[in-house]
Amino acid sequence: MHEVLVDVEAVTRTYGTVQVLAPTSLRLHAGQGSAVVGPNGAGKSTLLRLVAGTEEPTSGTATVLGLDAPEARRRHRDRIVRLLGPAPTYPDLTVAEHLQLVQVAWAGRHDGPDVDEALAEATLDRVRDQFPGELSSGETQMFALVATLYRPADLVLLDEPEQRLDTCWREVARRLVLRALDQGRAVLAATHDPGLREVLADRGPVVELAEPTR
C-alpha cells in the first residue's frame, strides 16, 4: 500500500457560532485523487485550508505526511504545493520565464516536460512572452494551474482550478490533473466541474459536503 499522505478525521471548523465545515473524514494515499464537492458554503475551501495547514480545525485532526497539518506545512514545504488563491508569481517575469525559473530552481528533482512542451500542452504558448499582469482572467488561471503542477510535489491541493476557464480549457485542466496523478502525485481538489470530479473519482474517494444550513 502507498504512503498515507492525508489523514483527516472528523474535522470541523466553526467561525463564531457558524459551523462552516461539518464533521468530515478523508484518507488519501500517494497517487490517489480526491474531489471535494458540494454547494457554495459547504466548506470545500475550508477543508483544503485545514489540510494545507493555514487554518486549525475546531475539532478533529488533520494529519499530512504524518504530521499535524500546520507542522507539515512548515517542515515539508517541498512536498506540498497548493493553489488556493492567486499563483505566487513575479510581475516582471514572463509566463515562460516563470516555468524556466521553477525548472532550474528544482534542478535534479524536476522530472516534468520542458518549458515549451508544458506551455504547448496547456495551450499557453501564445502568451509565453507576456507578463502575468497582461493575461486575461482565464489565461491567468490556466497559467496558475500550469505553474503549480510544474513544481515538483507529492501532494497537490487545488481550490476550484476550473474557475474562469471555458469548456476547452476545462478539458485541458482535467488532462493536466490526470497527468499529475499518473506521475504518482496525490491530488485533492475542490471543484464544481463534473468532468474533473469524474477524473478524480476514478482515482480515489469523493468527499461530498452537505449543503449548509441557511
Place this chain on the structure above:
Amino acid sequence: MSGDGDAADTAGLAMPYGPWRRWVRALRAHHRRRRADDDGDRTYLAYGFTLLALMYGPILWTTLAQAGVPLGEGAGWSVRGTLVVAGTVVVAAAGLGGVVLARLGAPLWVTRTDAAYVLSGVWDPRAVLWRRVLVLVAVAGVLAALVGSALAFGALDAAGTPAGAGTLTAWGACAAGVAMLPLTLAVAAQCPRWRTTARVAAALIAAVGVLVAVQGADFPVGTAVLGADVLCVDPSGCAPLPVRDGVAPAGPPAAVVGWAAGLAVVCGWLLLAVLPRDLDADVTAEAWSRTVATGEALGAGDATGVRAVAGPARLTGRRRTFPRILLPSVPLVARDVLALSRRPAVLLGSLPAGVAGAALLALAAGGGPGAAPAAVGGGVVLYAAAAAWTGGLRDLAEQAEPGGLLPGGPSRAVRGHLPVPVALGAVSGALGLLVAAVLAGVDGSSVVLVGTGLVVALGARVWVAGATQAPPEVFTPVAGPTGDLSTVMVIAWFLRAWLVVIGSAWVVARLGLTWVPLVVVVVVALAAAGARRLDRG
C-alpha cells in the same frame, strides 16, 4: 372648441394635470428641504474648520517661527538674504514635489463623473475647473503666507531686527505670490501638452535651488539684490548694506516683491485661463480615483496599493533573458538581474541616489554641527534608493504564498533575493566614499558609517516586506494629552522603516560609532522578524 381641445389634451396625459402639479410642488419642496440640509452641513463644516484653524493655526505659526530662528542666528544684516535663500530652496522642493504629485491625479482633482461629462463635450473643462483652481490658489496662498510670515518673524527676531505687522504681511504676500509657481508646475504636469515643460522647469528651478543652497546667503548676486536692492555682479563682494538711521531693512527686497507679483500674475493667468483647458481629464480622473482608493485602504491599514500609486511599473526589454552564467547556480539572483534590466530608468536613477546617500553618510562621519542632519539625510536617501534594488524581495513578499513555487520556503527565497541589493549597495557605498574622499577626505569612521547605513537600509527593507497590512493592535484607541493617538500610531506603523532609518542615523551621528553594534543588532533582528513573518504566511 377650446373646451373640447382641453379635454382631449388632459385625456392624453399619463397623469392628470392636478395630481401632476401637486407632484411637482412636492418634488420642489423636497429639494428645498435637501438644499436646506446641505446648507446646514456646509455651515457646520465651515464652523468646524474655522474653529480648528483658530485653535491650531497659531500653534503651527509659532512652531514655524521657531523653525525660522536658526535662519536669523548669525545671519546679522544678511537675514533677508538667508530668508530668500530658504524660500528658494522650499519653492524648488515644492516644484519637484508638485511634478510628482501629478501622478496622483492632484492637485487639480477630477472625478470620474467630471471626466465623462468633459470627454462627451457636455462641459467645457474650464467652466468646471476654474472654481477648483481658485480653491487651490487660495489654499496654496494662505499656507505660503503662513509659512513665509512665520519664518520671517523667527529669523528677523533672532537677528535682532523684530518685524512689525506690515513687514510680516509683506513677507507673507511675497511667499503667497511665489507659491503660485510650484502650484502652476504641478497643474502643468497634469496636462500632456505642458508636462515636459513643467518637468524641465522644475528641474531648472531645483538646480537653482541647489546652487543657491550651496552658495547660501553669500551668493554674490543674491546678496546684492537682496541686501542692497541694487544689482551687484562683482564676485569679490558687494558694497555694505545700506543702513538708514542705524536700522537694517527688514522687509522683503524690492526685487523679491517684483518677482512675487510677476509670478502671481503670470501663474494666475496660466492656472485660470490656459491649463484647465489642456488637462487630461480621463487620466487625471483615473489617477485621482486610484489615489482615493489607496488612501482609504491606507486608513484601513493596507499599504499594498501605495506602490502602484507611487510608481507604476513600466517594463521594457521583453526579449531579454536570464543571465546564463547565473541561472543554474543562483536562479533568484538571475531573476533579479533580469528584472532590473527591464527597469533601466529605475536602476540608473537609484545608483546616483545611492552614491549621494553614501557620500552624505561618509561626510557626516567628520563630525561638526551638520553631522546629524547629513547622516539622517544620507540614510534616508540610501533607504529610498534601496527600494529600486529590492524589487525581487518586495515582489516575493506580495505573493499570496511567498515563494510557493520555489524550493526551501520564504526564508530561503529572501536570502536568494539579497545578493543583488547587497552588491548594488556595496557599489554605491564605494562610489559614495570616493566622492566624499574627493570632497573632504574619509577615514575608517566614514567606512563604518556607510556600512552601517547600508545594513540599516537593506535590513529595514526586509523588515517592512514582512507585512503590508497594519496589525489590528495599532488601531486600538490610545489616550493622549491631545486626545486619541491611534491615528498617530497607524501613521507611525506605515512610516516604521523611515523612522528606524532616521533614528539609527541620528543615534550613530550624535552619540558616536560605539552605538553601531547595537543599531546593527536591532536592524538585523527586525529583518529576521520580517523574514519569519513571511515564513508564517
